[in-house]
Amino acid sequence: MxxxxxxxxxxxxxxxxxxxxxxxxxxxxxxxxxxxxxxxxxxxxxxxxxxxxxxxxxxxxxxxxxxxxxxxxxxxxxxxxxxxxxxxxxxxxxxxxxxxxxxxxxxxxxxxxxxxxxxxxxxxxxxxLPLAPLCRDDCQGLCPLCGIDRNEASCDCVAPLDPRWAMLDALRFDESPGE
Ligand SMILES: [Zn+2]
Ligand SMILES: [Zn+2]
Structure with missing residues (x-):
């Protein structure tokens, strides 16, 4: 040919x-x-x-x-x-x-x-060629925690707290006032 x-x-x-x-x-x-x-x-x-x-x-x-x-x-x-x-x-x-x-x-x-x-x-x-294409400009992506497609459904996932803040929370609890 x-x-x-x-x-x-x-x-x-x-x-x-x-x-x-x-x-x-x-x-x-x-x-x-x-x-x-x-x-x-x-x-x-x-x-x-x-x-x-x-x-x-x-x-x-x-x-x-x-x-x-x-x-x-x-x-x-x-x-x-x-x-x-x-x-x-x-x-x-x-x-x-x-x-x-x-x-x-x-x-x-x-x-x-x-x-x-x-x-x-x-x-x-x-x-x-498009290097990083999107299915549409406002694609919501996937939830990083449960993997749900945010374009189709929503979830109740809450991003985990930064561990440093979690430690402060614990300190505050231990030193709660009124004792
Ligand atoms: Zn997409
Ligand atoms: Zn989720």
Whole structure:
């Protein structure tokens, strides 16, 4: 199966400046190159469909890629742990260079006849995933004592007193006046 992230660009680069609009939907990580993230982190399923819509503009020695990338993500609410999901939409504007200096982290490599858009797509998505999502802005979370979901029910738990205050209470009791 052809890799949709590989776009032939020999013609585009030879005729610089020129442009090519590309739009496709492809699995986020069909080759399973990326390890799944931790259970508490937001993630995109390897097979999830990513929508890529970019304009590739050639210049002498490279390509500029501008446009939008959309991907469905899932995670868990940081307060109450229910599953949450959404669609991430990221604007990108990056450069691919035929000759890069070692250690260049600002650009992506441009192949001779084709450009591989996969690294750009992965980076854009992974950098923008919500780090600590909420199921809703005013999620009440779980009671730390009994674990009840405060969005659905209430409990009578009283936070334990600070042990230092508990000691003062005891002292006061022992020295009660009127003896
Ligand atoms: Zn929640
Ligand atoms: Zn409780």
């Amino acid at each position: 052809a890799n949709p992230y590989l776009v032939p660009v020999a013609h585009l680069v030879r005729r610089a400046p020129a442009h090519l609009d590309v739009a496709f939907e492809a699995p986020f990580d069909a080759a399973h190159e990326f390890a799944p993230r931790g259970p508490a982190e937001s993630d995109v399923e390897a097979e999830a469909g990513v929508r890529v819509s970019l304009r590739l503009e050639s210049f002498s020695g490279g390509l500029r890629a501008r446009g939008r990338i959309e991907a469905p993500w899932h995670g868990i609410c940081r307060r109450c742990s229910v599953p949450v999901s959404g669609v991430l939409s990221v604007g990108v504007d990056e450069r691919f260079l035929a000759e890069r200096v070692a250690g260049d982290e600002e650009t992506y490599p441009l192949g001779e006849d084709e450009v591989d858009l996969a690294p750009l797509v992965h980076d854009a998505i992974l950098l923008e």
